[in-house]
Amino acid sequence: MRYFYNIITVFCIFFCSAAYSQDTLQGTYKDYKIEAGEYLINENVQFNGSLIISPNVKIIFEKKGTMIIGGSVRAISENFDIKFIGAEGNVGNGVIIVDKQNVEIEFNGVIFKNLNTPLFFENSWYRTKVNVRNNIFIQNYGKISLIQILTPYNSYFENDLPIEFKLNGNLFAENNSSIFIQDLGSLNLKIDITNNTFINNKIFGLDSYTISSNLIYGRLDEINAVNITKIEANSFINNYLVNNLTGLQIKKANLGIYGTKETFNIGGNFFGTIDPDQIANSIYDKKYNYNSPLVAFEPFLTAPNPENPAHIYGALNFEGKEIKSNVLLNEPLEEFITLSNTFIDLTNAELSYVYLKDTLSAEASKKVIPFKFKPGEKGINVTVSKEFNELKGKVGYLELDNIIDTNKTYVPKLQIGQLAFGEKKIKIKATLDKIEKEMELLKKQQDSIKGNEEEISKTELGKFEVGLIAGGAIFRGSISNNNFMENDLNISFGIDIGYNVNPYLTARINISSSTLSNSDINSGDADKINRGMNFSTPILSISPGIDFDLINNRSNPKVNKVRPSIGIGLDAISFKPTGIFNGQEYDLASLGTGGQFLNEETEPYATFTLGLYVTFKLKYQIGKNSIGLFASYHSTLTDYLDDVGADPYPDRDALYNSNGENGGASVYFSNPTSINTTNRLRSDPSSGNDSFVKVGISITRKLFNPKN
Incomplete structure (x- = not known):
């Protein structure tokens, strides 16, 4: 009998392990059904044909994990038990729709959480119908887009019906x-955005308000205004542009639009206010940019649609007056009334007060506060059931969380006073940072006065040094992202020869080979993404320069092991932009993609240029040898490292005829996505010349060391 129980125990352990096991999806699937269970995606996984996702499916996306859909999708659940979740600390991408297929896509009852780009409809995609409805998009922290819908496939020789794209009844919160x-x-895309709730979303950027600094943004041209996107019966509540650096909420930012259409009608939406000026201020249109359409948002709703996902859109005091979003709280409110579009359940909700510990600290604390509630005439009356004398005078905000609706579905939290609290916290932090820097400077001055210089050793190193360098190169120019870290990183290597002119000055010459590349896809700019250019350029550079050594470059390494320096110099650069068309690599300069060979007034650009560089190095000296880190910025005198200068787009036929058998390639590289080129330049003339950054490591050895 004892052995029988042991067998049963082992069987139970095995069964439980199997029940909670996690399958990894990888490779390519055709006509596939994902059954109930937990799955992992950590690479590009292709689904062709029909894909069915059953209820009770949880898919975890790790870094680089992407679900690429080349066919149809049917993901439907009644209780939001299909979950697409990014892995904690190792967030994956999401779902990409590609290819032209006469099939349908439906996401219904799906939770998209903690993903970089939950839904991405790639350029030249096509489906007959797309239904994205009754889903929850929450806490997705990607930098590019929450949903990105690029131009679908369009052929003048095929009679495809416009895509019916419905974005209905979804909740977008805290993204x-x-x-x-x-x-x-669009000619072939009909988008219907209705009955959604957009609440507590943040769009990170700079202090300046631009088109892309809004929750929803895009282009509306007169020439394509056959099927105009419908935006109606939605709730837009507390969606803010937030400063990247400080975290300060700058302004409400709901919609941004550009293009040649005169007006864009979005009447029938609720914006959390009945003040037309406040609504207008949250929309980037003609009043901010004269070349943009005017957004007509009236008549607007004075209360949210009860059919939308449940949400709290405001709060009143017990006198029935609105509690403003910028109210400053110095202690918890004793009572307030929640305003919601439908019935909400506070039975298991949690009320807390988040506050600053003191006026000299940016550190926040949280206190859970017991409360009572009951339905009232205007909403739910919430009363704090206990006094907290220790919280009086503490700047903070109230947060009501863990709210559900009648279907036990998540309802976004309510925050009262959070806007003013955030501004107060940032001001305190800025003051503390300033004081800390002043104290550090004072300490350094005191140490300098009291300290004695270290005795310089009589043992000296040689004046000559030679070394190897290796690392990466990042391009910045016409085809790049303003954020260096969002661009391609390519290998760079070379040799470095130096001569110590004196203990604090080193003359050197560097010979290096690098590759620069990039694509408009990485730009984060809608116009550049639409332009669709890319390139790869091998470069060879010879760079003489001068380093200013902050530590005696010949002193005993036992005394000064860490040796920083800064340097400047000249670059002589040879380069050759290339691109790939139909599997073949082409020399872009010889094709004249900017029309350089089409008339006698223009000349082909030179593939040799000069430039200047500045560098910072940090070496660790070990005897005659050293290992170090370096970073250098290289500014050139050319705008053609990427083959794209401020040239007018050339005539397609003339360019094709001038290149003979390479005519097709020259037209493609000149305008890859065939955008409208009337009165347009291939690059912004104000963007300046091309540049690049190198980072890496160096290994150096001192030569001809003197005898001591």
Whole structure:
């Protein structure tokens, strides 16, 4: 009998392990059904044909994990038990729709959480119908887009019906990026955005308010205004542009639009206010940019649609007056009334007060506060059931969380006073940072006065040094992202020879080989993404320069092991931009993609240029040898490292005829996505010349050391 129990125990352990095991999806699937269970995606996984996702499926996306859909999708659940979740600390991408297929896509009852780009409809995609409805998009922290819908496939020789794209009844809460719709007016795409709730979302950027600094943004041109996107019966509540550096909420930012259409009608939405000026201030249109359409938002709703996902859109005091979003709290409110579009359940909700510990600290604390509630005439009356004398005078905000609706579905939290609290916290932190820097400076001055210089050793190193360098190169120019870290990183290597002119000055020459490349896809700019250019350029550079050594470059390494320096110099650069078309690599300069060979007034650009560089190095000296880190910035005198200068787009036929058998390649590289080129330049003339950054490590050895 004892052995029988042991067998039963082992069987139970095995069964439980199997029940909670996690399958990894990888490779390519055709006509596939994902059954109930937990799955992992940590690479590009292709689904062709029909894909069915059953209820009770949880898919975890790790870094680089992407679900690429080349066919149909049917993901439907009644209780939001299909979950697409990014792995904690190792967030994956999401779902990408590709290819032209006469099939349908439906996401219904799906939770998209903690992903970089939950839904991405790639350029030239096509489906007959897309239904994205009754889903929850929450806490997605990607930098590019929450949903990105690029231009679908269009052929003048095929009679495809317009895509019926419905974005209905979804909840978008606490996300950190925008919904980008490349064509708000389209020949073959009909988008319906209705009955959604957009609440407590943040769009990170700079203090300046631009088109892309909004929750929803896109282009609306007169020429394509056959099917205009419908935006109606939605709730837009507390969606803010937030400063990247400080975290300060700058302004409400709901919609941004550009293009040649005169007006864009979005009447029938609720914006959390009945003040037309406040609504207008949250929309980037003609009043901010004269070349943009005017957004007509009236008549607007004075209360949210009860059919939308449940949400709290405001709060009143017990006198029935609105509690403003910028109210400053110095202690918890004793009572307030919640305003919601439908019935909400506070039975298991938690009320807390988040506050600053003191006026000299940016550190926040949280206190859970017991409360009572009951339905009232205007909403739910909430009363704090206990006094907290220790919280009086503490700047903070109230937070009501863990709210559900009648279907036990998540309801976004309510925050009262959070806006003013955030501003107060940032001001305190800025003051503390300033004091800390002043104290550090004072300490350094005191140490300098009291300290004695270290005795310089009589043992000296040689004046000559030679070394190897290796690392990466990052390009910045016409085809790049303003954020260096979002661009391609390519290998760079070379040799370095130096001569110590004196203990604090080193003359040197560097010979290095690098590759620079990039694609408009990485730019984060809608216009550049639409332009669709890319390149790869091998470069060879010879760089003489001078280093200013902050530590005696010949002193005994036992005394000064860490040796920083800064340097400047000249670059002589040879380069050759290339691109790939139909599997073949082409020399872009010889094709004249900017029309350089089409008339006698223009000349081909030179593939040799000069430039200047500045560098910072940090070496660790070990006897005659050293290992170090370096970073250098290289500014050139050319705008053609990427083959794209401020040239007018050339005539396609003339360019094709001038290149003979390479005519097709020259036209492609000149305008890869065949955008409208009337009165347009291939690059912004104000962007300046091309540049690049190198980072890496160096290994150096001193030569001809003197005898001591």
